Amino acid sequence: MTTQLPPRKSGRATISDVAALAGVSPGAVSKVFNGNGRISEATSTRIREAARTLNWTPNPAAIALRTARAQAIGLVLNSSSETPDVGAASVGLISGIESVLAPREYGLLLNVFMVGSHDETTFYRNLAERQRMDGVILTSSLIDDTRFDLMREVGLPAVLVGTPWKPGVVEYIDADPPNAGIPESVKHLVDLGHRRIAYIGGPSAFVLPNIRRSAVEDTLAALGITPLAVISTEYSPDAAAVETRKLLDLDAPPTAIMYGTDTMAIAGMRTAQSRGLRVPEDLSVVGYEGLQVGEWVDPQLTTVQRFAVQRGRAAAAKLIRLLGEEVTDEPLEKPVLVVRASTGPAPRV
Secondary structure, eight states: OOOOOOOOSSSSOOHHHHHHHHTSOHHHHHHHHHTOSOBOHHHHHHHHHHHHHTTOOOOHHHHHHHHHHOSEEEEEEEESSSSOOOOHHHHHHHHHHHHHHGGGTOEEEEEEEETTTSOHHHHHHHHHHHSOOSEEEEESOBTTOOHHHHHHHTTOOEEEESOOSSTTSSEEEOOSSTTTTHHHHHHHHHHTTOOSEEEEESOTTBHHHHHHHHHHHHHHHHTTOOOSEEEEOOSSHHHHHHHHHHHHTSSSOOSEEEESSHHHHHHHHHHHHHTTOOTTTTOEEEEEEOOGGGGSSSSOOEEEEOOHHHHHHHHHHHHHHHTTBOOOOOOOOOOEEEOOTTOOOOOOO
């Protein structure tokens, strides 16, 4: 079954109109009418129905041109910082995506969108029109995110890595539930006797930091505890260090701090140690991501292990299916708490 007939400004239907109606990429339409590529029978039928509905017939020259532009996938990393850093978690994500794309001879085009610095509409229109890609993988969904409407408007299939701000706006992959690991981290600290617990997470404009912040507050509330502080800031070591110093300056500072990423946690831990505090004797620290570097700091970092490579593989597989090709489902493991040496019993007060 095809989707609702998309509006056209004027003139004859185009390959993009057919793709939008069928819910696939223009490259998938090209492959069906060229007779090449691994397009499933169900998707081929849907594409041909869309073409008949629109009274569209392929122009061989145009099809050839479009086919020459195909076999490329875009990846957009959302950044809240003026100096975006493609860190270890992003490298793992990219590795997972490439492991699915490369055997199918798809290229990967990396783009960084700086929230507040780029005009969103212009950025994504240019992405669709100039970079010659069949689909795009998006990251870090915002509250009231408008990118998904833009992707449909320009006829570019999209998959989000993360949870969208409301159901049904985009295809996505994420842990089930998306706050997995946060309740376990809170309970771990409470079981160690901690009551003055703070959380330093990502920007409040993004969906997942809000989900995790709520998980911290709700889990503590269920245990009869009020969080000492719940802070939203940039995903950066510098921002984590600044907020950690503010917390340590309190008359009754936290005995445990949870962070939105491992790099933030390491920065916070180093900030505490620079003041003569011992981790975990004076302050317990919990990260989030499960980066390998957490095993090499002193003390080793307690963290929530996510599986970045798996997330990349799952996102790429879902997008390839949207393009009409057959691909094996990629499993996505639930994040788990990994207890190491940076957490210990709460200090006696």
